[in-house]
Amino acid sequence: MTQQRILLTQAEAGMTLAEPVESLKQAVLCNTGTVLSDPLIHRLMLLGVKRVVVQGLPAPHLREPSANEVDAMLEQRFSRCDHIPLMKNLRDTIRRRLLQESL
Incomplete structure (x- = not known):
């Protein structure tokens, strides 16, 4: 299975987590397989999460620019x-x- 580490600001509703998301104190905030929603992404931002690992490759607009x-x-x-x-x-x-x- 392909996975990609992305900035939380690049995450979109409908993406699925490939790894658990942990707080700075190593408390699990979301488990592997959690489908992201806009409210969840916002909540993770408020908790200071910067990056997440999602299943699949990023959307085309997340590619490296030429x-x-x-x-x-x-x-x-x-x-x-x-x-x-x-x-x-x-x-x-x-x-x-x-x-x-x-x-």
């Missing part, structure tokens, strides 16, 4: 401060770093 998509997101995030030289340098540094990591 290099072009990453570049477009970077441009969009820095678009309002393009006139500030320091921010342009920061954007360019991030872009170079991302390119190095992808090689």
Whole structure:
């Protein structure tokens, strides 16, 4: 069976847990096989849960973005401060770093 560890913010109602969810004190909050619902996801967030392991592969929108998509997101995030030289340098540094990591 395929399983995937995802951020709780990426979890969607209908996903099934592949591993139990535990609190920081190792108390079991949800057992393996629990089907997530929106109220349950919200409750787990309030309890400080950051990640869960779900059955199957993540939905298509949870895949790794392509290099072009990453570049477009970077441009969009820095678009309002393009006139500030320091921010342009920061954007360019991030872009170079991302390119190095992808090689």
